[in-house]
Amino acid sequence: MAVDRVPRRVGVVGYGRLGQSLVSHLLTQGPELGLELAFVWNRDPGRMAGNVPLPLQLQDLNALGERRPDLVVEVAHPQIIHDSGAHILRHASLLVGSPSALADPATEHQLREASHRWGHAVFVARGALWGSEDITRLDAAGGLQSLRVTMATHPDGFRLEGPLAAASRTGPRTVLYEGPVRGLCPWAPRNSNTMAAAALAAPSLGFDHVVGVLVADDSLPDMHVVEVELSGPLGPSGRSFAVRTRRENPAERGAVTGSATVTAFWRSVLGCCQLPSKPGIHLC
Ligand SMILES: NC(=O)c1ccc[n+]([C@@H]2O[C@H](COP(=O)([O-])OP(=O)(O)OC[C@H]3O[C@@H](n4cnc5c(N)ncnc54)[C@H](O)[C@@H]3O)[C@@H](O)[C@H]2O)c1
Structure with missing residues (x-):
């Protein structure tokens, strides 16, 4: 598969x-x-030594424009999107790998504004979210009443902050959080990306009405399990449309990213390289 408008320069x-x-x-x-x-940029440049050719190593993220990228892929931390997302959009389209950053209304506003000002797209990697296009279609058709995303893994797979880091576990399977995705993202920025992608896939519900559930489960030492449950409004028969999916993704012990999600990201990069750089936020 050759992508159109070649070559595309990806940072x-x-x-x-x-x-x-x-x-x-x-x-x-x-x-x-x-x-x-x-280019490749990393907070700790030493990690690139011997692996990334020296001319491709970028020392200063503020100087990324000199490398003339068409697309910049963020796979670091939501903080990069808060701090540098708008700056990146000045020079290139942006593929956001850490969409939990968009739970912050100021960050979402900055990105939308920069996207329209510079004519570059904000792509959001669907990551571990199964069925994102179906969710978007149902939402656009007015058929989505509720959406709930549960992510369960071993406690070692979590990078939690604030009250969630201090939450006590009550047994081998503990629900650490259950509520609006917006309330979860700041405290589990690296474990709420799938839920954030769901909130962006369903704008009628968004971060305030998509429900996120985070579960610490001792029985899942090498697995990330993501369950998506959605329903439509009650029909004339008194029943409603409903979907439930369960994605079991093998993961290295303690990793925040499961194996299948690594493949999904590469497909997202290829996918957004084929899309026009249209301003706005687009799931990819
Ligand atoms: N959308 C999804 O479904 C999904 C799925 C998996 C991972 N992710 C996200 O993608 C990102 C990368 O995942 P990964 O598995 O490669 O993680 P990783 O921990 O293996 O690598 C993260 C890299 O970013 C750097 N980093 C960490 N904190 C940083 C900060 N505050 N500022 C700058 N650099 C920082 C680290 O040094 C490291 O090089 C994470 O934010 C993760 O949560 C999203």
Whole structure:
């Protein structure tokens, strides 16, 4: 599959599990797909040494414009989106790998504003969210009444902050949070991305009405389980349309990203390279 409007220059921000995989794909498969690695930035540049060719290492994120990227992929931390999302959009379209950042209304506003000002798209990686297009379609048709996303894994797989970090566990399976996704994202910024993607896929419900549930489960040492439950309004028969999916994704012990999600991210990069750079937020 060759992408159109070649070549596309792609910058990668973050060189952890996802970043390393994307950089490797871009270096090995990019040329035949018309994609060129423009730069790699990581908070700790030492991590790139010996792995990323020196000319491709970017030392100062503020200087990314010099590398003339068409697309910048963020796979680091939501803080990067808060701090640098609008700046990135001045120079390129942005693929957000940490959409929990958009639970902050100021950040969402900044990104939308910069997107329209500079004519660049904000793409959001669907990541571990199964059925995102179906959710969006149902939502657009006015058929979505409720949406609930449950993410369960071993406690070692969580990076929790504030009150959630201090939450006591009551047994082998503990519900750490259940409520609006907006309230979860600040305290579980790296474990709420799937729920944030769901909130963006269903704008009629959004961050305030999509329900997120975070479960610490000792029986899932090497697995991320994401369940999506949705329903439509009551029909004339007194019953409503309902869907329930369960995604079991093998993951390395303690990792925030499961194996299948790494593949999904590469597909998102390819997907948004084929889309026009239309202002606004688009799931990819
Ligand atoms: N959308 C989804 O469904 C989904 C799924 C998995 C992961 N993610 C998100 O993608 C991002 C990357 O995931 P990963 O598995 O590669 O993580 P990782 O921990 O393996 O790597 C993260 C990288 O970002 C850097 N980093 C961490 N905090 C930072 C900060 N505050 N500022 C700048 N750099 C920072 C780290 O040094 C590391 O190089 C995370 O935010 C993760 O939550 C999203």
